[in-house]
Each structure stands twice: as C-alpha cells, then as structure tokens.
Amino acid sequence: MEMELIRQYGFKMASLYADKVVYAQPRGYSSEYLQLLQSRQEFWRNIAQLPSDSPHWQVVKKYFQLISDPKASQVEIRTLYKFLEETIKLHANVS
Numbered sequence: 667m668e669m670e671l672i673r674q675y676g677f678k679m680a681s682l683y684a685d686k687v688v689y690a691q692p693r694g695y696s697s698e699y700l701q702l703l704q705s706r707q708e709f710w711r712n713i714a715q716l717p718s719d720s721p722h723w724q725v726v727k728k729y730f731q732l733i734s735d736p737k738a739s740q741v742e743i744r745t746l747y748k749f750l751e752e753t754i755k756l757h758a759n760v761s
Contacts, residue, residue: 669723672714684707716757725749726750729750
C-alpha cells in the first residue's frame with residue numbers, strides 16, 4: 667500500500683475518532699472511554715503525519731498488509747497493532 671493512501675486513511679480514522687469524542691463527551695461516557703478515543707485519534711493522526719523518510723513506514727506497511735490478508739489471525743493483527751501503537755507513540759514523543 668502506498669504512503670499517500672495510508673496517510674489518507676490515517677486522516678480519515680483520526681477524523682472518525684474525533685467525531686466519536688465529540689459525540690461521547692456530552693453523553694457522559696466514562697473518562698477512560700474518552701481517553702481511549704482520544705489516544706486512537708492521536709495515533710492515527712501521527713501515522714498520517716509520519717515523515718516520508720521515517721523508518722516506521724515499514725511497520726505501518728506491514729500492518730496494512732496483515733489486515734488485508736484473510737489468513738491473518740486476530741491475535742497477529744492485534745499484536746502488530748499494539749507494537750505499532752507503541753512505536754508511533756515513542757516517535758511522537760521524540761519528535
């Protein structure tokens with residue numbers, strides 16, 4: 667999958683989670699749920715804003731290949747997602 671498509675997907679997912687936050691706040695959802703939504707919004711925004719020369723693109727591309735593979739197990743997908751999430755979080759804190 668090309669970087670530009672992944673960026674578009676990342677911005678779309680960030681927007682989706684931002685909408686969920688806006689919807690959930692006035693309805694009294696728990697603060698833990700709101701934090702989860704906000705962290706996912708930030709995660710996808712960070713993916714969309716990765717520099718083109720970032721070494722993290724290999725992991726991002728691997729994740730997208732895995733979710734596109736019908737033979738991939740949910741455990742594999744979740745494990746790679748968690749790894750990607752931590753990698754992107756560390757990258758965002760360093761930048």
